[in-house]
Amino acid sequence: MLPITLYIHIPFCLNKCFYCSFFSLNYNKYDYFFYKRYIFSLINDLKNDLYILKNDNRLIKSIYIGGGTPTLLNIDLFELLFENLFLNFKFIHNLEITLETNILNLNKNYFLKLRDMGVNRISIGVQSFDNNILKIINRNYFFKDIINFLKLISNIFDNYNIDLIYGLPNQNINHIINDLKYIKILEIPHISWYELCVDNINSFILKNFKLPKNKILDDMFFLIKNNLLLNNYINYSISCFSLSKSYFCIHNINYWKFGDYIGIGCSSHGKITMIRKFLIYRLIKNNNILEYLNNKFIINKKILFKSDIIKEYFMNIFRLNLPFKIYYFSIYTGLSINLILDKINFLVEEGYLFKKKRYYYITNKGLIFNNDLIENFFN
Numbered sequence: 001m002l003p004i005t006l007y008i009h010i011p012f013c014l015n016k017c018f019y020c021s022f023f024s025l026n027y028n029k030y031d032y033f034f035y036k037r038y039i040f041s042l043i044n045d046l047k048n049d050l051y052i053l054k055n056d057n058r059l060i061k062s063i064y065i066g067g068g069t070p071t072l073l074n075i076d077l078f079e080l081l082f083e084n085l086f087l088n089f090k091f092i093h094n095l096e097i098t099l100e101t102n103i104l105n106l107n108k109n110y111f112l113k114l115r116d117m118g119v120n121r122i123s124i125g126v127q128s129f130d131n132n133i134l135k136i137i138n139r140n141y142f143f144k145d146i147i148n149f150l151k152l153i154s155n156i157f158d159n160y161n162i163d164l165i166y167g168l169p170n171q172n173i174n175h176i177i178n179d180l181k182y183i184k185i186l187e188i189p190h191i192s193w194y195e196l197c198v199d200n201i202n203s204f205i206l207k208n209f210k211l212p213k214n215k216i217l218d219d220m221f222f223l224i225k226n227n228l229l230l231n232n233y234i235n236y237s238i239s240c241f242s243l244s245k246s247y248f249c250i251h252n253i254n255y256w257k258f259g260d261y262i263g264i265g266c267s268s269h270g271k272i273t274m275i276r277k278f279l280i281y282r283l284i285k286n287n288n289i290l291e292y293l294n295n296k297f298i299i300n301k302k303i304l305f306k307s308d309i310i311k312e313y314f315m316n317i318f319r320l321n322l323p324f325k326i327y328y329f330s331i332y333t334g335l336s337i338n339l340i341l342d343k344i345n346f347l348v349e350e351g352y353l354f355k356k357k358r359y360y361y362i363t364n365k366g367l368i369f370n371n372d373l374i375e376n377f378f379n
């Protein structure tokens with residue numbers, strides 16, 4: 001049975017960060033009753049998706065509540081959300097529930113209540129420990145706020161993640177060395193360290209600040225990787241580092257293995273396989289909030305073609321820095337491995353992958369040229 005997870009999108013933020021491509025709306029524009037309606041719409045959206053899955057008895061194995069900035073919502077709205085989720089739907093019993101949070105919410109009771117509701121993993125968008133860099137990218141907190149927030153969270157949750165970015169405007173190797181220094185002191189259990197996606201960055205920034213060159217980006221990438229490995233982190237996906245296997249993010253691993261996921265919320269998307277016919281659907285949700293609140297959830301539902309499936313499968317699996325067996329391809333896609341064997345052999349010859357016994361491993365060349373790897377695979 002293919003695993004399935006649930007993503008819940010809460011697309012409201014206090015301000016727009018300069019590098020952000022996520023769909024988000026101004027939190028201050030709406031009131032409590034609007035957000036309450038949004039929670040009820042989320043539940044209806046999920047019911048609708050599960051209806052599409054029909055007689056499929058799969059249990060949901062993780063929930064990820066992201067945004068936006070979910071922790072802007074009143075705590076009683078989370079109570080309403082979880083009450084309805086647990087009442088109406090089936091989940092595995094040791095469910096991973098991740099919640100993205102903002103750094104300025106220092107309300108201890110708020111997080112204690114979330115923990116009591118079942119939240120057991122927190123994800124914090126730190127991005128950098130440097131005040132100047134934070135200012136450039138329009139984050140609304142400073143270094144001291146990060147430290148205060150981490151103190152609060154580490155006293156309540158054992159499993160938490162911080163997001164960091166390298167390649168930010170005006171960032172240099174010393175900034176990365178500094179970030180690494182704080183990680184070591186703070187003993188963060190899980191780190192997601194992404195390269196800045198320049199396509200998303202606002203033109204004001206591009207005109208006024210210097211972005212690190214490719215050679216510097218490669219140096220940053222290896223500095224991060226080597227330093228974290230030296231400090232006992234496991235590098236289990238291109239951008240994720242974990243202090244032990246117990247902190248691996250189950251939800252993200254499911255994406256990278258090409259498992260199914262339901263996405264609910266304005267502008268979210270999902271991937272659902274109709275097991276009997278092995279048809280894979282991509283569902284895109286409405287990004288018009290008023291239409292969404294009027295139960296017009298799905299704006300695009302399409303069946304993936306064979307070529308899309310192969311491409312998406314490898315785009316995901318090549319992000320996961322864990323050994324894979326070739327027959328997983330058939331399990332997750334329903335397609336024959338004969339469709340990809342020649343290409344996999346080619347990637348081994350080119351040094352992007354290596355094979356040991358029945359497992360394939362991604363090499364350092366494969367990690368650093370991940371986009372080339374995908375290109376090579378499909379051309």
Ligand code: SF4
Nearest residue numbers: 013016017020067068
């Ligand atoms: S807080 Fe997060 S979702 Fe909101 S604008 Fe910034 S990066 Fe985007």
